[in-house]
Amino acid sequence: MIQVSSFRRIIYSSQAVGEDGRSDHLAILRVSRRNNGMDGISGILWIERGRYLQLIEGPVDSVGDAFERIRRDPRHTDIQVLDDRRTDTPTFGDWAMAGLPGDHPAEAAERLRVLLRHAAPEVRHFFPLD
Numbered sequence: 001m002i003q004v005s006s007f008r009r010i011i012y013s014s015q016a017v018g019e020d021g022r023s024d025h026l027a028i029l030r031v032s033r034r035n036n037g038m039d040g041i042s043g044i045l046w047i048e049r050g051r052y053l054q055l056i057e058g059p060v061d062s063v064g065d066a067f068e069r070i071r072r073d074p075r076h077t078d079i080q081v082l083d084d085r086r087t088d089t090p091t092f093g094d095w096a097m098a099g100l101p102g103d104h105p106a107e108a109a110e111r112l113r114v115l116l117r118h119a120a121p122e123v124r125h126f127f128p129l130d
């Protein structure tokens, strides 16, 4: 029997545009949490030194739609997809988007380690955990 995975996980990085990356980040998180909560999507949005690193996962169609919107967003550029795959085992629980602001680096790094402690090696591999 052929089994088609019903979840999709995309990990990408991009360059934040503009000088006020911090307020962009908070505004993006607010909208993401609202939309993702309705769409069954979860993930992590990490920002470090002006670059975003985002993991989004959830139902195939929802993730496809969200990523189409994200791709067109002028608040970032140089979008590089690092990983895009179907999966049966979502990495996260049921939060809509964990945000990890760059202004408390030690705290953020610790949170990232906690969030990813059960994540598969192919997910952990992309994040700065050491």
Ligand SMILES: Cc1cc2nc3c(=O)[nH]c(=O)nc-3n(C[C@H](O)[C@H](O)[C@H](O)COP(=O)(O)O)c2cc1C
Pocket (backbone or CB within 6 Å): 014, 028, 031, 032, 033, 035, 036, 045, 052, 054, 056, 066, 069, 070, 071, 072, 073, 075, 076, 097
């Ligand atoms: C780095 C980055 C990450 C984003 N992540 C998400 C996301 O996870 N979910 C989402 O709905 N929108 C995300 N957005 C925002 C979308 O590009 C878009 O502005 C938003 O989905 C539009 O929602 P609205 O039509 O409800 O205003 C992100 C934008 C950027 C720049």
